[in-house]
Amino acid sequence: MSVEVTYDDAKTWVMVRVTGVLGLDDVLRLIGSARADVEHRMWPMLFDARSATTTTTERDVEAAVVVVAEAVRSQGLRGHVALIADDDVLYARMLLYETRCAEAGVKVIRAFKQRPDAERWLAIVSAARYFQ
Numbered sequence: 001m002s003v004e005v006t007y008d009d010a011k012t013w014v015m016v017r018v019t020g021v022l023g024l025d026d027v028l029r030l031i032g033s034a035r036a037d038v039e040h041r042m043w044p045m046l047f048d049a050r051s052a053t054t055t056t057t058e059r060d061v062e063a064a065v066v067v068v069a070e071a072v073r074s075q076g077l078r079g080h081v082a083l084i085a086d087d088d089v090l091y092a093r094m095l096l097y098e099t100r101c102a103e104a105g106v107k108v109i110r111a112f113k114q115r116p117d118a119e120r121w122l123a124i125v126s127a128a129r130y131f132q
Contacts, residue, residue: 001026001052005034007043013122014040014079018049022090024060031067035078042079044126046118049083054090061096069104080108080125082118 001020008015014034018026035041072078083098085091094111101109108125112118 003030005030007040012043013126014043014045016045016047018047018052020052022049022052022054022056024056024063027056027060027064028067031064031071041075044079044122045081046122047081047083048115048118049085049087049090049094050115051086052090053087054093056090056093058093058096061093061100064097065100065104068101068106072104072106077106077108080122081110082122083109083111084113084115084118085111086113 001022002018003022003026004017006015006017007013016030016034034045035043083094085094091111091113098109098111101107110118110121112121
């Protein structure tokens with residue numbers, strides 16, 4: 001499994017590309033590191049896992065949600081996240097993650113099957129956060 005994190009300074013987006021098999025340890029490592037620094041904390045994240053698969057279970061998703069909720073409590077909310085997966089099992093886990101995070105008060109995450117839809121949503125919600 002490979003997780004590549006890059007920072008697009010022109011868009012001010014965190015770009016994550018996942019290939020191979022995504023497991024819970026990979027997810028937890030990413031949650032703790034990709035936007036750990038203050039400079040990137042509010043940057044939107046595009047998490048592209050097209051062609052990846054997963055070994056995560058529903059229990060693993062619940063564990064990841066606990067980590068996210070604790071990070072929000074201790075460090076504050078981070079920027080929006082668009083998750084992309086074309087594997088049915090991984091997409092289902094992402095939908096569960098989105099739902100459970102929203103139930104925990106983290107309502108900045110959405111799952112998509114198509115990258116253009118994810119990019120469009122991320123651009124709109126990220127721009128809108130500056131308007132009151």
